[in-house]
Amino acid sequence: MSNLDKHIKQHYQSKALSQSKVDAILTEGNEKRPTRSWRSFSPLVAAALLIIGFVFFNNYQAQNLLNQRVITEIAMNHSKQLDAEITTSDYDDLQTKLNRVDFPIYSETIPENHQLLGGRYCSIQGELAAQLKLKHKKTGDVKTLYVTRLTPTLKNVKNQTITQNSITTQLWKTSDCLFALASKTPTETTY
Amino acid sequence: MTYTQDPQHILQSGYRYALSLVHQALDAEDLVHDAWLKAYPKYGTKLTQSLFFTTIRNVYIDQYRRNQLAVFEAFDEETYKEIEIDTKHDISSEDLDQALAKLNSNEREAIFLNIVEGYSTQEIADKTDRSRNTVLSHIHRGKRKLVHTLTALINRRNPLQG
Numbered sequence: 001m002s003n004l005d006k007h008i009k010q011h012y013q014s015k016a017l018s019q020s021k022v023d024a025i026l027t028e029g030n031e032k033r034p035t036r037s038w039r040s041f042s043p044l045v046a047a048a049l050l051i052i053g054f055v056f057f058n059n060y061q062a063q064n065l066l067n068q069r070v071i072t073e074i075a076m077n078h079s080k081q082l083d084a085e086i087t088t089s090d091y092d093d094l095q096t097k098l099n100r101v102d103f104p105i106y107s108e109t110i111p112e113n114h115q116l117l118g119g120r121y122c123s124i125q126g127e128l129a130a131q132l133k134l135k136h137k138k139t140g141d142v143k144t145l146y147v148t149r150l151t152p153t154l155k156n157v158k159n160q161t162i163t164q165n166s167i168t169t170q171l172w173k174t175s176d177c178l179f180a181l182a183s184k185t186p187t188e189t190t191y
Numbered sequence: 192m193t194y195t196q197d198p199q200h201i202l203q204s205g206y207r208y209a210l211s212l213v214h215q216a217l218d219a220e221d222l223v224h225d226a227w228l229k230a231y232p233k234y235g236t237k238l239t240q241s242l243f244f245t246t247i248r249n250v251y252i253d254q255y256r257r258n259q260l261a262v263f264e265a266f267d268e269e270t271y272k273e274i275e276i277d278t279k280h281d282i283s284s285e286d287l288d289q290a291l292a293k294l295n296s297n298e299r300e301a302i303f304l305n306i307v308e309g310y311s312t313q314e315i316a317d318k319t320d321r322s323r324n325t326v327l328s329h330i331h332r333g334k335r336k337l338v339h340t341l342t343a344l345i346n347r348r349n350p351l352q353g
Contacts, residue, residue, distance in 0.1 A: 012307045029231035
């Protein structure tokens with residue numbers, strides 16, 4: 001290092017802020033420094049909310065799509081007006097004759113004032129189902145009741161009544177089964 | 192609270208760097224103060240001397256030099272030679288202060304970073320977004336000016352030895 005360099009170095013190294021000035025700057029810096037508040041986590045919170053929102057939206061959409069698929073299938077089946085292959089007015093009798101069905105086709109949740117006319121096999125969303133013909137005792141309207149086992153997928157169906165192409169379909173679930181009642185006119189039953 | 196580096200040391204070295212830029216003590220204090228209030232809330236205890244120097248430089252450019260950026264021509268490295276002052280007299284701090292005042296901020300900054308902080312010319316070039324030749328030019332011209340001013344001051348005070 002040259003003589004000039006040494007002088008320059010010494011010159012600058014002799015310069016210093018006063019301790020009071022240092023303290024003042026440090027204090028002001030500390031006051032200005034934001035404490036770790038919720039703002040520090042706001043990007044994480046926003047991301048978490050976004051993910052939760054996305055998951056909920058996806059579930060909601062998936063559930064709506066499932067309901068729509070089930071209702072469309074039931075409305076289509078109902079509009080075919082297929083005859084009952086087994087004619088009976090007794091649920092136990094029908095249960096016995098539909099021997100491939102391993103779930104109860106009768107439930108206390110089935111609307112009153114309806115008389116059983118008979119039934120046949122069918123399917124809902126690829127699952128074996130029973131298709132029951134019911135007649136309203138007062139109006140004479142013939143309705144179709146679908147019963148199937150509540151699979152993990154069908155558990156996501158929500159209770160709902162929807163009218164589509166002049167066919168009103170009412171969906172409801174019991175602990176074991178999914179029920180769907182389709183009729184040309186709105187059903188009188190409420191749940 | 193654990194700092195990466197001692198904040199007092201960062202402040203003091205920052206002050207000396209600020210002095211190399213603005214030369215005036217009060218201006219350097221203001222510059223360090225402003226830079227600290229900008230850097231500390233951002234980096235906190237992770238603030239290092241290098242980051243603080245960068246902040247000081249940015250604040251300096253913003254506040255003092257926005258419209259006065261000087262453009263220096265590149266400098267041929269081969270023409271750079273060690274410059275030494277030829278005197279038997281000690282250089283006083285006052286003389287050196289006067290001589291440093293005659294340099295422009297680019298020259299003082301380059302000399303400070305090279306001699307006091309020990310950065311290589313390439314490191315200074317990287318830190319200041321200049322070419323290495325330009326940094327060499329600043330150092331060389333600055334030293335030449337210093338020698339010229341210091342020699343004049345010493346000769347004026349000691350005319351018989353001139």
